[in-house]
Amino acid sequence: MNKLAVIALGGNALLRGDQLGTIEEQEENATETFENLVYLFKEGYNVIFAHGNGPQVGNILMRNDAGEQLYNLPQMPLDICVADSQGGIGFMLERCLLNVLRKHNIKRNIITLVTQVMVDKNDPAFQNPTKRIGKIYSKEEADKLTIDKGWIFKEASKKETGWRRVVSSPQPLDFFNAETVEQMAREGNIVITVGGGGVPVYIDEENNIRPIDAVIDKDLAAAMVAKRVKAEEYYILTDVPFVYLNYNQKDEKVLEFLNYKDTQEYLNQGAFGEGSMAPKIKACLDFIKNGGQKAVITEAKKLQFKEYGTKITMEYDRHDVKH
Amino acid sequence: MNKLAVIALGGNALLRGDQLGTIEEQEENATETFENLVYLFKEGYNVIFAHGNGPQVGNILMRNDAGEQLYNLPQMPLDICVADSQGGIGFMLERCLLNVLRKHNIKRNIITLVTQVMVDKNDPAFQNPTKRIGKIYSKEEADKLTIDKGWIFKEASKKETGWRRVVSSPQPLDFFNAETVEQMAREGNIVITVGGGGVPVYIDEENNIRPIDAVIDKDLAAAMVAKRVKAEEYYILTDVPFVYLNYNQKDEKVLEFLNYKDTQEYLNQGAFGEGSMAPKIKACLDFIKNGGQKAVITEAKKLQFKEYGTKITMEYDRHDVKH
Numbered sequence: 092m093n094k095l096a097v098i099a100l101g102g103n104a105l106l107r108g109d110q111l112g113t114i115e116e117q118e119e120n121a122t123e124t125f126e127n128l129v130y131l132f133k134e135g136y137n138v139i140f141a142h143g144n145g146p147q148v149g150n151i152l153m154r155n156d157a158g159e160q161l162y163n164l165p166q167m168p169l170d171i172c173v174a175d176s177q178g179g180i181g182f183m184l185e186r187c188l189l190n191v192l193r194k195h196n197i198k199r200n201i202i203t204l205v206t207q208v209m210v211d212k213n214d215p216a217f218q219n220p221t222k223r224i225g226k227i228y229s230k231e232e233a234d235k236l237t238i239d240k241g242w243i244f245k246e247a248s249k250k251e252t253g254w255r256r257v258v259s260s261p262q263p264l265d266f267f268n269a270e271t272v273e274q275m276a277r278e279g280n281i282v283i284t285v286g287g288g289g290v291p292v293y294i295d296e297e298n299n300i301r302p303i304d305a306v307i308d309k310d311l312a313a314a315m316v317a318k319r320v321k322a323e324e325y326y327i328l329t330d331v332p333f334v335y336l337n338y339n340q341k342d343e344k345v346l347e348f349l350n351y352k353d354t355q356e357y358l359n360q361g362a363f364g365e366g367s368m369a370p371k372i373k374a375c376l377d378f379i380k381n382g383g384q385k386a387v388i389t390e391a392k393k394l395q396f397k398e399y400g401t402k403i404t405m406e407y408d409r410h411d412v413k414h
Numbered sequence: 415m416n417k418l419a420v421i422a423l424g425g426n427a428l429l430r431g432d433q434l435g436t437i438e439e440q441e442e443n444a445t446e447t448f449e450n451l452v453y454l455f456k457e458g459y460n461v462i463f464a465h466g467n468g469p470q471v472g473n474i475l476m477r478n479d480a481g482e483q484l485y486n487l488p489q490m491p492l493d494i495c496v497a498d499s500q501g502g503i504g505f506m507l508e509r510c511l512l513n514v515l516r517k518h519n520i521k522r523n524i525i526t527l528v529t530q531v532m533v534d535k536n537d538p539a540f541q542n543p544t545k546r547i548g549k550i551y552s553k554e555e556a557d558k559l560t561i562d563k564g565w566i567f568k569e570a571s572k573k574e575t576g577w578r579r580v581v582s583s584p585q586p587l588d589f590f591n592a593e594t595v596e597q598m599a600r601e602g603n604i605v606i607t608v609g610g611g612g613v614p615v616y617i618d619e620e621n622n623i624r625p626i627d628a629v630i631d632k633d634l635a636a637a638m639v640a641k642r643v644k645a646e647e648y649y650i651l652t653d654v655p656f657v658y659l660n661y662n663q664k665d666e667k668v669l670e671f672l673n674y675k676d677t678q679e680y681l682n683q684g685a686f687g688e689g690s691m692a693p694k695i696k697a698c699l700d701f702i703k704n705g706g707q708k709a710v711i712t713e714a715k716k717l718q719f720k721e722y723g724t725k726i727t728m729e730y731d732r733h734d735v736k737h
Binding site for chain 2: 168174177181185200
């Protein structure tokens, strides 16, 4: 049976930090990323893609703000903005990947889903919203929005001046249509799902599915998908070829092969950046602990050169690692 | 075997003309619509939904314009805006329908797809763009946008003053993942697809799938889906309980049962409004001509009271019509 891999697309795979976010940039990045993944399809892998939406949903939120100011259009809530981004990015990825596959004469269907992800309303993350989203406001604007819409604000990051809305980032517990996604992927269809981490929803007291103002980490959502569909492998495509110890310092050290226990210890020691590498490592460990064979963190363009990439497996033995 | 019905949601089913387009309005309309369709699920129908996106994509285009003006954000092309609307509306519909089904203890999965629809680049519609989209511009603004972006403008409709961008509305030829959609629907999953008529694409000289600035009529797209999946029945849910001859005139006449031949003759005589009922009638005739058993045009809230609705079948015999 062919292996099933879940691949989380983030960072350069979609949009580089120095880019404006035009559609041409996004299509070029996506096409380059997929060109580097062609070997996986040639090797017969079944694949499910998850993807980020940070810059895109940021722009959608800004456009909502601008539309209200200029044209008095009603603003859409965060859940609709995330769902919008699943549509736009999903279509763009599907089309670019189809064209790469056509070029290489690989016949696969690509199925792009709008996806809800279940969270727990009592997740402790809701006590401490930390994820900055949307535009930078002045103190006065922020205070007004707190009164008008109940939004919570924190000061913007060091590089910026002003206030930004913050929302919580709860744990993804499950995603809708998991069985269908697994079946479609195991039959050879490429599935794109949980875009932007998925649209977060919960079950309220009246047994209704309700959206909640939050964003889900896309690497955690992708790892949850990988567990749920019992994928053999999990890839996080990001902006660095490897995971490092003491990243960007004199004694920086490449980590190529990692086992579960050592990785957990590094993580406990705080060896990985809290806002960057640590959540990716947690996502990989979660996947391995739940039966995944191999998790890989690397750059999309390095993936096909197999000497690149940090490979995390349960037992540390580089000779056992199939790569 | 259970019958498969394709249902096109438009008009009041999503948003009424006098509404602003807030998410609360949309959710309330959608929930009311789905409550009226519960009987179909109870009767065991398999269902595929298509839906319009007129007001929503209009607002997305306006927000893109506002985002560029206020924050210098790059505008997304029409294809991405339509795909965005598939995400946002699709999620909203899926969630509202799931809640209606939960309330009635009906267990069905709902699968919402981002969907590309194939059109012909040589479709004569591209010679004569007629579909007004986005905001109203002044003559000066319109002239500048013609130079900057190659957009085509026509004067706004009678109720408005100014100029609006026009795009073509080509025939939908096929949609992506048709076999998968048919299979999922026949297995009992409810599928939401071709939102807003689908994102129009064509195959260029280099064999690439490319988007094209156009919008596809949602009723025609839904009829194409109904043909392609060999649905038994096709429903267009709109703002009137029946199709009429001489609509809104003294000699207005309800048409309840229609056969293919008479309907075609009425259509040829220009009995139906060109921008309103005529395309819906064409969509129904196309479906019936290609083997569909029954096409119905009515209001969502009237559908379950089976004395309402215009039923079009191949042979006119009201006693033969199963309704």
